[in-house]
Amino acid sequence: MLSKLNELEKTFTVQDDTYHESLTIEGISFSGGVGVGEIVLHQPRSWSHFRSSNSTSYERDRLRLAIREMMESIDDMVKDHVTSAHRDPQEILETYKTFAADRGWIKKIQAQIQTGLTAEAAVDAVRRESRDKYAQIGNKYLKGHLADLEDLANRLIAHLTGEDFPQKDLPSDMILIAHQMGPAELLDYDQRNLRGVILEEGIHTSHMAIVARAMGIPVVGRIHNLLLNLKLGQKIIVDGEEGTITLNPDPIQIEEAQKKSLTFSKWKTELKALANLPTETKDGMLIHLQLNAGLMIDLQYIHDSKVEGIGLYRTEIPFMMHSKFPDVEVQAQLYADVLDHAKGKPVVFRTLDLGGDKIVPYMWRVTDENPAMGWRAIRVSLDRPALLKQQLRALIQAASDRDLNVMFPLITTAEEYLRAKKFLNEEMERAKSKSEIMPKNVRVGLMVETPSIVWELDQIASEVDFISLGTNDLFQFFFACDRTNPNLAHRYDVLSLGYLRFLRLILNQAEVYKIPLSVCGEMVRNPLEILALMGIGYRSFSMNVSSIPAIKRLVRNTNLSDFKAYMENALGTSKGSLREGLKKFATENGLLPPHLL
CATH class of the missing domain: 3.20.20.60 (Phosphoenolpyruvate-binding domains)
Incomplete structure (x- = not known):
C-alpha cells in the first residue's frame, strides 16, 4: 500500500495543473454528513529494518517495552475521549486496548521471535497470517475488523522503530484518503481539521465507521480504484448522505455542499433531542x-x-x-x-x-x-x-x-x-x-x-x-x-x-x-x-x-x-x-x- 502511495505522489507532482473537470463517483455511506477539503493521503507506517536477529532475548525485551508504550499511548487516547460526546470512541478504544493485550496475539509474536525474527518482522509475520485467515472468511461483517488488526500491527511496529506520528504540516481542512483504516488511526489526526474520510474498502459496521459517526465525520467507502483518480492538493467533497465524492468541485458545488453540511448539523441536533423520548407516533401508536x-x-x-x-x-x-x-x-x-x-x-x-x-x-x-x-x-x-x-x-x-x-x-x-x-x-x-x-x-x-x-x-x-x-x-x-x-x-x-x-x-x-x-x-x-x-x-x-x-x-x-x-x-x-x-x-x-x- 505504501509503495503504491509513493508512486502516486510522484505521478501527482508532474500532472497538469490546468485539470479542472469535475467528477462525481458513487460509493457507500459509512457515516453521514458533508465535508469539503483538501486531499491528504493516509500513509500506513512502514519499516525497513533487518528481518533476522541473533538475540531472541533482546527482541523479546524490545517487544515487551513496545507493547507497554503502545498501551500507555492508547490509554492517553482513551482519556482524550472521556467526554459524553465522545463515549463511542472511548468504548471502542477500550475494546481495542483489550485486543492489544490479548495473550494469544502476543504469544504468536513471541513464537515468531523464537524462530530468529526481529520483533518488527515477527509482528509483520503475525499480521500477514491474520490477513490470510480473514481472506478466507466471506463474511463482510468480520472482514471489516481486519482494519483493526492492521492498525494494531502498524502501531506496534511504530513503537518498535520509534517512528513519529502523525504526519506534519497537514492542511487545516483535510479529507483523508485511505485503502482502509482502524479506529485509532482515525483519532491520530487532529479532529478540528478533519472534514471527511474516503476509503477504497471497509464496511459501515467497522469500528472506524462507528467512531466516525460518533465524531460527526462524514465517511464514504467502497470507492474502488480511488487512488488512480486523485491529484494531491485538489479540493474534494465527501457526501456521506448520498454516498458520493466529487473531485475538483466547482464553486457552485462547494457552496451547495457547505449549505448541506449546515443542514446536516441542524438535523443531528434535532435527533439528539429525541434520545430520551418514546418511539411513538403522533396518534399514539407505540413502535x-x-x-x-x-x-x-x-x-x-x-x-x-x-x-x-x-x-x-x-x-x-x-x-x-x-x-x-x-x-x-x-x-x-x-x-x-x-x-x-x-x-x-x-x-x-x-x-x-x-x-x-x-x-x-x-x-x-x-x-x-x-x-x-x-x-x-x-x-x-x-x-x-x-x-x-x-x-x-x-x-x-x-x-x-x-x-x-x-x-x-x-x-x-x-x-x-x-x-x-x-x-x-x-x-x-x-x-x-x-x-x-x-x-x-x-x-x-x-x-x-x-x-x-x-x-x-x-x-x-x-x-x-x-x-x-x-x-x-x-x-x-x-x-x-x-x-x-x-x-x-x-x-x-x-x-x-x-x-x-x-x-x-x-x-x-x-x-x-x-x-x-x-x-x-x-x-x-x-x-x-x-x-x-x-x-x-x-x-x-x-x-x-x-x-x-x-x-x-x-x-x-x-x-x-x-x-x-x-x-x-x-x-x-x-x-x-x-x-x-x-x-x-x-x-x-x-x-x-x-x-x-
Whole structure:
C-alpha cells in the first residue's frame, strides 16, 4: 500500500495543473454528513529494518517495552475521549486496548521471535497470517475488523522503530484518503481539521465507521480504484448522505455542499433531542425498536440508545473470531456475558448461521455452486447435530434463572423447525436431570427468510413463540435475485407492489395465529422503507444502532392512521414500485428531510 502511495505522489507532482473537470463517483455511506477539503493521503507506517536477529532475548525485551508504550499511548487516547460526546470512541478504544493485550496475539509474536525474527518482522509475520485467515472468511461483517488488526500491527511496529506520528504540516481542512483504516488511526489526526474520510474498502459496521459517526465525520467507502483518480492538493467533497465524492468541485458545488453540511448539523441536533423520548407516533401508536448485535462492543448501545433489547444476536460472529471451535464452557461464558450486559432486557440468540459466505477456518469447507441457496444455517446444524446441541446446552447454562430466547435461522419447512426444537427440548431435559439451574422462561422462534415457510406456519403455529422476518434473504428468494450481483442491484425494489403485498400476507398469517412478529435486515435501515412497513401493519423492528435516531424521528412525525389509509389505497391501485409515491407523501407531510428520501 505504501509503495503504491509513493508512486502516486510522484505521478501527482508532474500532472497538469490546468485539470479542472469535475467528477462525481458513487460509493457507500459509512457515516453521514458533508465535508469539503483538501486531499491528504493516509500513509500506513512502514519499516525497513533487518528481518533476522541473533538475540531472541533482546527482541523479546524490545517487544515487551513496545507493547507497554503502545498501551500507555492508547490509554492517553482513551482519556482524550472521556467526554459524553465522545463515549463511542472511548468504548471502542477500550475494546481495542483489550485486543492489544490479548495473550494469544502476543504469544504468536513471541513464537515468531523464537524462530530468529526481529520483533518488527515477527509482528509483520503475525499480521500477514491474520490477513490470510480473514481472506478466507466471506463474511463482510468480520472482514471489516481486519482494519483493526492492521492498525494494531502498524502501531506496534511504530513503537518498535520509534517512528513519529502523525504526519506534519497537514492542511487545516483535510479529507483523508485511505485503502482502509482502524479506529485509532482515525483519532491520530487532529479532529478540528478533519472534514471527511474516503476509503477504497471497509464496511459501515467497522469500528472506524462507528467512531466516525460518533465524531460527526462524514465517511464514504467502497470507492474502488480511488487512488488512480486523485491529484494531491485538489479540493474534494465527501457526501456521506448520498454516498458520493466529487473531485475538483466547482464553486457552485462547494457552496451547495457547505449549505448541506449546515443542514446536516441542524438535523443531528434535532435527533439528539429525541434520545430520551418514546418511539411513538403522533396518534399514539407505540413502535418497538431493538438492536442487532454480534460482538460485545455492540452491546454498549442497548442502554445508550434506549431500545427495548437485542432483537438479533448473531452467535456465529464469535465463532468466526476464534482460531478453534469454542467448547460448551467457552460458549456459555460468552452468552452469559451478553445477558449480563443486557441487564434484564431481552436478547434473542440466533443459532449458528454458518455456511454460504460465513466460513470458519477450523471447520469443513463445502463448495456450493450457489452458496446463498446451499448448505448453510439450520441445514448445517441439523446435519451436524452435535454442533447444535452443544450450542443449545451452552445457551441453557448461560441463561441460569433468566429468560432465554432462541431463534433458528433459514427455516424453510415446518419439519426443519420441529427437528431443531426437539434438540432444544432434549437439552432442557438433560439440564434438568443434572439439577442445573434452569432458564426462568424459554421462548423459541424462527426466521422467515424463504417464502416456503409462510405456507406452513399453520403446521407449527402452536410451537412458535415469535417470528423474525429476515428481509435480506427473503427479498432475494422472492425475486430469485442474487443481491450481491451488481447487474441486478437496482432491478428489483423492496418497495415494489408484489413484495409489499407478500409482507402484508405474512403479517396477516402471524396475526391469525397470534405469533409476535418483528423485522430485521437491510430494509429497516432506510426510514422510507420503515414507513412502508408501518403502513402495512408492522410495529417491531431490529436494526443497527446508527439507524435508530432517524427512525425515531420518522415515527414521532407520523400520523399512522392517515398513512395507513394512504398505503391501503396504494396497495390496491399502484403498479410497480411505490417508492416515488412514498417519497412524495413523506415530503408533503414533512416526515423525512430530503437527504433521507
